[in-house]
Amino acid sequence: MNLVNKILKGDVLAAARLIRGIEDEVSDAVEELESVYLHTGRAYIVGVTGAPGVGKSTLLGSLINIFRKKNMTVGVVALDPTSPFTGGAILGDRVRMQSYGVDKDVFIRSLAARGWKGGLSKATVNTIHVMDAMGKDIIFVEAVGSGQGEVDIARVADTSIIILIPGMGDEIQMMKAGILEVADIFVINKADREGADNLRTGLEVMLEMKTHLPDEWKPGIILTEAVSDIGTEQLVEEILRHREFLASSGELEKRRRERAKLELTMAVESSLKNYIERMDKDYLEKLVDDLVHRKTNPRSAASKIINSSGDR
Amino acid sequence: MSLERKLRVLIAKPGLDGHDRGAKIVARKYRDAGFEVIYIGLHQTPEQIVNAAIQEDVDLVGLSCLSGAHMYLFTEVVKQLREKGAIDITVIGGGIIPREDIPRLKEVGIKEVFLPGTPLEEIIKWTKENVKPLR
Numbered sequence: 355m356n357l358v359n360k361i362l363k364g365d366v367l368a369a370a371r372l373i374r375g376i377e378d379e380v381s382d383a384v385e386e387l388e389s390v391y392l393h394t395g396r397a398y399i400v401g402v403t404g405a406p407g408v409g410k411s412t413l414l415g416s417l418i419n420i421f422r423k424k425n426m427t428v429g430v431v432a433l434d435p436t437s438p439f440t441g442g443a444i445l446g447d448r449v450r451m452q453s454y455g456v457d458k459d460v461f462i463r464s465l466a467a468r469g470w471k472g473g474l475s476k477a478t479v480n481t482i483h484v485m486d487a488m489g490k491d492i493i494f495v496e497a498v499g500s501g502q503g504e505v506d507i508a509r510v511a512d513t514s515i516i517i518l519i520p521g522m523g524d525e526i527q528m529m530k531a532g533i534l535e536v537a538d539i540f541v542i543n544k545a546d547r548e549g550a551d552n553l554r555t556g557l558e559v560m561l562e563m564k565t566h567l568p569d570e571w572k573p574g575i576i577l578t579e580a581v582s583d584i585g586t587e588q589l590v591e592e593i594l595r596h597r598e599f600l601a602s603s604g605e606l607e608k609r610r611r612e613r614a615k616l617e618l619t620m621a622v623e624s625s626l627k628n629y630i631e632r633m634d635k636d637y638l639e640k641l642v643d644d645l646v647h648r649k650t651n652p653r654s655a656a657s658k659i660i661n662s663s664g665d666r
Numbered sequence: 667m668s669l670e671r672k673l674r675v676l677i678a679k680p681g682l683d684g685h686d687r688g689a690k691i692v693a694r695k696y697r698d699a700g701f702e703v704i705y706i707g708l709h710q711t712p713e714q715i716v717n718a719a720i721q722e723d724v725d726l727v728g729l730s731c732l733s734g735a736h737m738y739l740f741t742e743v744v745k746q747l748r749e750k751g752a753i754d755i756t757v758i759g760g761g762i763i764p765r766e767d768i769p770r771l772k773e774v775g776i777k778e779v780f781l782p783g784t785p786l787e788e789i790i791k792w793t794k795e796n797v798k799p800l801r
Contacts, residue, residue, distance in 0.1 A: 378671045445702060
């Protein structure tokens with residue numbers, strides 16, 4: 355394919371094709387990705403999660419506008435669920451951002467979850483890499499939060515934003531594991547609705563209860579009305595403030611190092627999984643026989659496979 | 667290791683149509699048939715549609731038009747797709763389109779036109795037979 359050079363120059367067609375190849379795990383694409391990765395690490399990545407209907411896409415539309423005015427180029431990876439029954443998906447996040455449909459410096463790509471739990475997948479991570487290599491200054495990753503989803507996005511994002519709206523029983527949502535810990539910024543959207551202040555107070559109380567070391571980032575709570583563009587400038591300022599904090603405290607490097615480690619682990623797991631699919635079937639069946647007849651145990655059998663995978 | 671390739675479809679309404687009920691029904695049918703549908707809805711310019719089709723690397727673009735401007739709008743979409751190098755994306759159309767216009771639409775590059783009353787299964791069947799994942 356040799357799309358890498360085109361992608362580095364910002365060619366959308368080439369980038370889109372590579373992303374598709376990555377999604378479908380076409381071997382050429384997977385190889386191209388190896389070169390692409392070497393050109394990543396520059397873009398700033400912002401995760402945006404929240405339950406369906408809280409206004410993620412609308413809010414993103416406003417944020418794109420503000421960042422474009424600051425002359426930053428933008429990428430958006432918009433995730434939507436895949437139907438477990440039909441395997442299909444409606445990817446409708448783009449609808450709310452279509453005014454950027456002709457801005458050549460905004461690249462929006464919709465991805466279906468395709469069976470990955472928690473809203474995140476290899477394809478997501480690699481799509482971010484492609485956009486990074488294209489030269490995008492800031493890349494937003496938008497996903498439905500499902501409890502698990504927020505935690506996963508936080509692992510690939512520099513700044514994690516969680517969007518809540520009043521009146522959704524969100525105090526319980528907030529208490530669920532991981533959500534308080536992962537959010538760098540809380541947004542209360544549809545803040546004109548009744549209950550917004552209560553929600554803010556509830557959040558503030560919960561954040562107070564969590565011990566904060568003096569050098570630690572204390573998550574901000576921003577009230578917005580995305581449809582009217584209210585509060586969005588403050589949200590952008592908060593994102594930039596967080597970026598500044600991460601850079602000056604050394605946290606950014608730490609988080610990116612963690613991310614690299616995570617990707618390495620994911621790649622090892624994936625590689626081994628592929629190996630099992632492709633390995634000598636007779637050998638595999640023999641190992642299964644040995645297990646069934648209790649001549650060996652799963653861990654030892656696994657060791658044999660791992661060792662033989664090195665002989666490829 | 668290659669997975670089974672999913673087909674990606676873009677459903678859009680160029681021009682000034684007021685409602686998109688039909689387009690949404692077709693979108694849902696495609697989803698239920700296992701496709702990934704990027705739905706961008708109402709009031710799209712040909713340029714917005716083409717850019718979305720390219721960014722999303724779709725295999726098929728489905729255009730719906732109820733206001734009679736299909737000749738111009740559909741032709742524009744095909745023209746711009748070709749100009750931008752996306753020559754292999756299939757484009758189909760639907761909506762309120764006189765039968766007499768169908769041959770001309772096909773001449774400019776609309777692969778098939780599905781008029782109101784077409785059973786949804788027929789659209790899916792046609793798609794599976796005529797649209798393959800690109801590359």
